[in-house]
Amino acid sequence: MNQRSTGWRATGLALAWLAGIAWHLQQRELPASSMVIGMLVIGVAGVLVAIKWRRAFVGALIGVALAAVGLADWRADIRLADALPASIEGPDVIVTGVVASLPQRAPSGLRFRFAVESATLANQPIHLPQMLALGWYKGFHEDAVLTQPQSELRAGQRWRFTLRLRQPHGNLNPQGFDYELALFEQGLRATGYVRDGPNARLDDAAGYPIERLRQRVRDAIYASVSDRRAAGVLAALAIGDQSAIEREDWDLYRNTGIAHVMSISGLHVTMFAWLAGLGLAALWRRSERAMLWLPVPLAARWGGIAAAAAYALFSGWGVPSQRTVWMLATVALLQSLGVRWPWMLVLLVAAVVVTALDPWALTQAGFWLSFAAVGLLMASSPSFEHAVPVASAPGWRGWPHRLLATMRGGLRTQLIATLGLTPLTLVIFQQVSIVGVAANLIAIPLVTLVITPLALAGVVLVPLWSLGGWVVTQFGVFLAWLAAMPGAVWMVPVAPAWAQLAGLVGAALLIMPMPSRARLLALPLLLPLLMPPRDLPAEGRFELLAMDVGQGTAVLVRTRAHVLVFDAGPQYSSDSDAGQRVLLPLLRARGDTHIDRLVLSHRDLDHVGGARSVMAALEVDDLYSSLEAGHPLVALASSPTRCAAGQSWVWDGVRFEMLRPAVADYDRALKSNAMSCVLRVSGSAGPRHSVLLTGDIEREQEAALVEAATSNDAITLAADLLIAPHHGSKTSSSAAFLDAVHPKVAIFQSGYRNRFGHPAPEVLARYRERGITIRTSPACGAWWWPADDSSAQGVCQRDVARRYWHHGEAN
Numbered sequence: 070m071n072q073r074s075t076g077w078r079a080t081g082l083a084l085a086w087l088a089g090i091a092w093h094l095q096q097r098e099l100p101a102s103s104m105v106i107g108m109l110v111i112g113v114a115g116v117l118v119a120i121k122w123r124r125a126f127v128g129a130l131i132g133v134a135l136a137a138v139g140l141a142d143w144r145a146d147i148r149l150a151d152a153l154p155a156s157i158e159g160p161d162v163i164v165t166g167v168v169a170s171l172p173q174r175a176p177s178g179l180r181f182r183f184a185v186e187s188a189t190l191a192n193q194p195i196h197l198p199q200m201l202a203l204g205w206y207k208g209f210h211e212d213a214v215l216t217q218p219q220s221e222l223r224a225g226q227r228w229r230f231t232l233r234l235r236q237p238h239g240n241l242n243p244q245g246f247d248y249e250l251a252l253f254e255q256g257l258r259a260t261g262y263v264r265d266g267p268n269a270r271l272d273d274a275a276g277y278p279i280e281r282l283r284q285r286v287r288d289a290i291y292a293s294v295s296d297r298r299a300a301g302v303l304a305a306l307a308i309g310d311q312s313a314i315e316r317e318d319w320d321l322y323r324n325t326g327i328a329h330v331m332s333i334s335g336l337h338v339t340m341f342a343w344l345a346g347l348g349l350a351a352l353w354r355r356s357e358r359a360m361l362w363l364p365v366p367l368a369a370r371w372g373g374i375a376a377a378a379a380y381a382l383f384s385g386w387g388v389p390s391q392r393t394v395w396m397l398a399t400v401a402l403l404q405s406l407g408v409r410w411p412w413m414l415v416l417l418v419a420a421v422v423v424t425a426l427d428p429w430a431l432t433q434a435g436f437w438l439s440f441a442a443v444g445l446l447m448a449s450s451p452s453f454e455h456a457v458p459v460a461s462a463p464g465w466r467g468w469p470h471r472l473l474a475t476m477r478g479g480l481r482t483q484l485i486a487t488l489g490l491t492p493l494t495l496v497i498f499q500q501v502s503i504v505g506v507a508a509n510l511i512a513i514p515l516v517t518l519v520i521t522p523l524a525l526a527g528v529v530l531v532p533l534w535s536l537g538g539w540v541v542t543q544f545g546v547f548l549a550w551l552a553a554m555p556g557a558v559w560m561v562p563v564a565p566a567w568a569q570l571a572g573l574v575g576a577a578l579l580i581m582p583m584p585s586r587a588r589l590l591a592l593p594l595l596l597p598l599l600m601p602p603r604d605l606p607a608e609g610r611f612e613l614l615a616m617d618v619g620q621g622t623a624v625l626v627r628t629r630a631h632v633l634v635f636d637a638g639p640q641y642s643s644d645s646d647a648g649q650r651v652l653l654p655l656l657r658a659r660g661d662t663h664i665d666r667l668v669l670s671h672r673d674l675d676h677v678g679g680a681r682s683v684m685a686a687l688e689v690d691d692l693y694s695s696l697e698a699g700h701p702l703v704a705l706a707s708s709p710t711r712c713a714a715g716q717s718w719v720w721d722g723v724r725f726e727m728l729r730p731a732v733a734d735y736d737r738a739l740k741s742n743a744m745s746c747v748l749r750v751s752g753s754a755g756p757r758h759s760v761l762l763t764g765d766i767e768r769e770q771e772a773a774l775v776e777a778a779t780s781n782d783a784i785t786l787a788a789d790l791l792i793a794p795h796h797g798s799k800t801s802s803s804a805a806f807l808d809a810v811h812p813k814v815a816i817f818q819s820g821y822r823n824r825f826g827h828p829a830p831e832v833l834a835r836y837r838e839r840g841i842t843i844r845t846s847p848a849c850g851a852w853w854w855p856a857d858d859s860s861a862q863g864v865c866q867r868d869v870a871r872r873y874w875h876h877g878e879a880n
Contacts, residue, residue: 076414078126083417085130089137090424090431097871099149105142112136141428145873151198153259157190158235158822161264162197164188165229167275169200171283171385172222173312177642178206179222180312182257183230198258203232205263224280226273231266234259238821238876240617241850241866242651244499244563244658247432253874254388254429279382283308286528293531298545299538302331306516307524309333309384316644321545324552326505327512333384335393335439340517341380342397346373370401389435392423396439416444434497441493489580492572492598499658500560504551515544562660564601572598603660605629606856609722609754613854615792616655617846617866618647620820620827621675624762624792625655626750628721631665632656635748635762640678648679653686663687665720668712669694669702670745670764677702695730695744711735712746714777722753728774728784729766742767742795747774749788758854761788761810765795771806778809790854790863791815797828807839814842814863821847848877
């Protein structure tokens with residue numbers, strides 16, 4: 070069998086493996102253990118038969134794919150088995166264990182991982198998952214986290230905590246972050262927080278020496294650098310503490326397209342391996358004995374891998390760093406074995422190794438961006454294997470030419486990576502930084518060759534941290550200037566799958582060494598991705614999306630040419646809210662770049678907590694609310710208007726009617742819930758859908774609405790859909806009100822295991838007695854009501870996006 074035939078077969082087997090992993094990740098539920106074992110046995114048997122009978126290549130492909138599915142299923146089944154029993158959610162448990170990670174700052178305390186050693190509930194031993202994701206939010210001030218080392222929680226300490234635990238559960242929205250997947254991939258099968266109780270530190274050095282060293286380094290950086298923002302960047306680059314970077318800095322880095330440079334990723338680990346290899350090669354050449362014992366290329370190659378692994382460990386051994394180390398080690402092993410495969414095949418083999426160790430890597434943007442970047446460089450160079458910087462050659466003769474060649478190569482690499490990755494970036498993030506080329510040309514060499522080495526060298530020579538902090542500050546000034554340019558960030562809606570595929574093919578054609586005429590084919594392939602078609606409601610119809618924001622309300626109503634947002638969800642902490650985490654990503658993914666009308670029902674933080682982020686990031690034409698005149702959000706609005714019964718308007722054939730509060734209510738001393746804006750929306754075409762948005766009204770306001778509708782034929786309460794008043798509180802959803810509205814579906818926007826007990830069991834019973842379909846955010850995720858007739862009952866995001874790692878059972 071010739072080498073070319075072997076290469077094609079190896080390529081086919083690698084693709085079969087990756088296809089098996091991809092199939093595994095699409096499963097809503099894992100198969101029974103017996104079926105998993107069967108797939109593994111059949112897969113291995115198929116491969117062995119193919120080896121014995123070389124003509125049975127199709128059998129080998131099927132066998133490899135089944136082996137991949139079986140192995141991934143087996144690993145996932147083990148991880149699912151390490152679960153928190155539902156009976157342990159809620160009560161206080163006493164847990165002894167070790168702080169297994171560097172505690173990360175939160176706005177009101179600390180977050181950390183905790184390795185469980187023992188646990189009891191009511192003095193009885195219980196089983197818990199091996200690793201917990203915890204928060205300690207009381208008794209710690211933000212500044213005290215890093216400036217009082219004797220009193221703070223520290224890595225490697227053994228503690229006995231009183232904990233309140235729950236199964237992993239996150240908000241689930243279209244195009245949103247999958248929090249449950251992130252926890253599952255990291256092996257964190259329960260979350261919780263430290264209670265005010267008998268908590269005791271038992272040992273200061275019970276384990277995890279690398280984490281203890283990382284915390285000492287972080288403390289030293291903050292003690293040496295007066296600018297906390299600069300110190301946070303140095304800590305992130307030196308030890309991988311990404312939480313140390315302030316929120317506004319992350320926004321700046323994302324808008325200028327360098328976020329991947331400012332957090333330890335494959336770029337940093339690869340660059341570290343390359344620099345370490347160059348340094349080791351230079352030292353190795355000075356010893357004749359060393360060169361006789363081990364050739365310079367081998368020493369440099371494996372020395373660089375070892376250095377990269379050490380750096381990845383010191384920076385927290387995050388999943389992206391792990392993937393990069395495995396990828397580099399795979400490439401180094403193939404080179405050391407003298408395998409002369411094409412680089413594309415080497416890349417595929419590296420992907421096989423990475424997914425064998427981490428089957429969930431295929432779901433991560435970093436995996437695709439890293440492999441795509443290397444693939445683009447290979448495709449654009451006819452001799453990629455020779456594209457090694459000439460600076461690695463010994464001696465100083467001809468250094469100006471080598472420096473110029475290195476600079477030209479770096480510029481070409483940056484242009485290829487930026488242009489080629491733009492379509493993939495648009496597919497994953499729906500945005501790309503227009504100033505990213507200029508920013509990355511400065512950021513990549515400055516961060517990887519100056520700031521990161523200074524952050525690491527400061528461990529030995531402390532004054533270097535001050536120098537590094539000064540460089541970070543000046544670099545931030547430059548980035549702020551770039552970000553302030555008009556059109557610095559270009560955003561597009563999520564494109565359909567065919568447009569995404571066409572755009573990626575177009576990018577490959579644009580970068581590959583091909584005739585100019587052939588490259589012209591890239592333009593029509595890229596257009597559907599750059600300007601994707603949008604499926605907008607027809608005249609007289611609207612679509613509605615009740616977002617999953619936890620304990621709070623946020624609803625999007627879209628007509629053909631207008632967008633209304635009713636409430637903006639809660640504020641989660643001093644630096645995080647539903648506007649930033651849910652509404653803005655979702656609106657941008659849908660292509661909604663401005664809001665025609667923002668309605669804030671009342672002043673409670675679970676309804677207006679995300680409004681500031683939304684109003685700062687998007688153009689909001691006008692604001693309707695019941696907020697008092699001096700409220701800060703009113704001051705942000707260019708055209709604020711008080712909600713008042715009797716207001717109405719028509720957009721694209723869809724009628725909007727404000728039913729509460731009454732004008733006279735503003736002169737009464739009413740609590741905020743009683744001042745909730747109540748809005749009815751009704752279509753004029755097709756099924757003539759209608760919805761009633763109620764805020765937090767209670768029985769008194771419900772009775773007033775029923776009375777007004779009874780005495781005035783112009784007022785209609787009846788609606789197909791009801792956003793349940795006050796999240797299903799005992800004080801709302803009276804029988805008379807439900808009879809007057811007579812909804813087919815009711816949506817309860819509430820948080821998982823919220824402390825208010827929403828929705829109340831007796832309230833749910835009233836809805837069920839009337840045959841009303843109930844949808845709750847924890848069980849449904851975001852709920853979408855399409856504008857057409859495709860689903861009268863609406864669509865739950867947890868149903869359409871269900872995967873085996875998601876909380877709850879499949880519907």
